[in-house]
Amino acid sequence: MKISFYLSESRNIRDGITHYAKEIIERLPHDDTDYRGIVYLSLKDNNETKQSFNKNFSNVPIKFVKTIFPKRILFKPFEYRLPLFYRSIMCDKADVKVFFSNFLPKCRLKGKKIIVIHDLTPLYDETLTEKQSNRILKAYRHSAKSADLIFTDSEYSKNEILKYCEAVENKVIVNYCGIDYNHFSTPVNEEQKNVVRKKYRLPPKYIFFAGQARKNKNLVNLLKAYALIDEELRFEFKLVISNHNDLMISLVDDLKLNNDVILLNGFEEEEKAALYQLSSCSVLISTSEGFGIPLIEAMAAGVPTLSSDVSCLPEVVAGASYAVNPYNIQEIAQGITELLTNEKLRSRLIEKGKIRAQNFSWESTANRLMDGIKSLF
Secondary structure (H helix, E strand, O other): HHHHHEEEOOOOOHHHHHHHHHHHHHHOOOOOEEEEEEEEOOOOOHHHHHHHHHHHHOOEEEEEEOOOOHHHOOOOOOEOHHHHHHHHHHHHOOOOEEEOOOOOOOOOOEEEEEEEEOOOHHHHHHOOOOOHHHHHHHHHHHHHHOOOOOOOOOOOOOOOOOHHHOOHHHHHEEEOOOOOHHHHOOOOOOOHHHHHHOOOOOOOEEEEEEOOHHHOOHHHHHHHHHHHOOOHHHHHHHHEEEEOOHHHHHHHHHHOOOEEEEEEOOOOOHHHHHHHHHHEEEEEOOOOOHHHOHHHHHHHHHOOEEEEEOHHHHHHHHHOOEOOOOHHHHHHHHHHHHHHHHHHHHHHHHHHHHHHHHOOOOHHHHHHHHHHHHHOO
């Protein structure tokens, strides 16, 4: 069997979908299956781009297709602008084509088509116009209808897919994301911790957010809630956010939190375990999620977590996290305070979190994906 993985949009290893694709591909079974990745390169891509893809997806040979088109034409959010071009490239004799990034090209493709629809978060973006939202919804419906098999990260996301896409129930499979439990649960030695602390100028105690600075991550409400907690508590526990944008910089200034909030520009994957273990608690109070990997990683690292009580997160944490209403700033502030000061609560959540985190592994996720593919033949 020949399987091609569409990887063109998996450029940022810090992005959740890219991380998912990398973890799956690293755990492909070593049998007689012929795997390869396919990447379209725009005008501005160069050898450095190729090297990055080859490094991130070293387990499969990658076919690079150079085009004359810039990224703004080649990759438009939620749809593919050049269907005939994609059709000519993707007819590559593969028996199965796997797309990790929610959407399929709007053209007919030979062979079986597998898609991973992680979530329907874009549909809930209030900043989009009705026309933009309708275009996104049509892209989801086209993708769901055209795919031979749909994988999604949670029962919540499956129900969302069935809500918006008709007649696809028999081909939707829930496949939870994984983590490397041993990696996060193994104590990082003090020397390595000190290197990470010094590199990012981390305070002795801090609240940690690990993720991208997207709107659904609800970082505006996190900052507003943090501003409401007791001043002495803020002095003792700083807030460290792994990625940020201009809006957050402005908000930190408006809230007069410049001395209390540390805004990072990302971190290296190998440093993540130390960042969790150095923290006092980890927060993910998203308004919409496909899974919420950072919560499970933090649990494995032995850190109590604060999560939202909406979307898929209650399903994923299963009572092993302190849940709050992500739209209620006062409730978020109270949750942070409880998590930092209530030792009995902290101990209980740490123990429950470790147990819960052991339920998820990338090996299981990869095996379920491959089992689904094989079931089509």
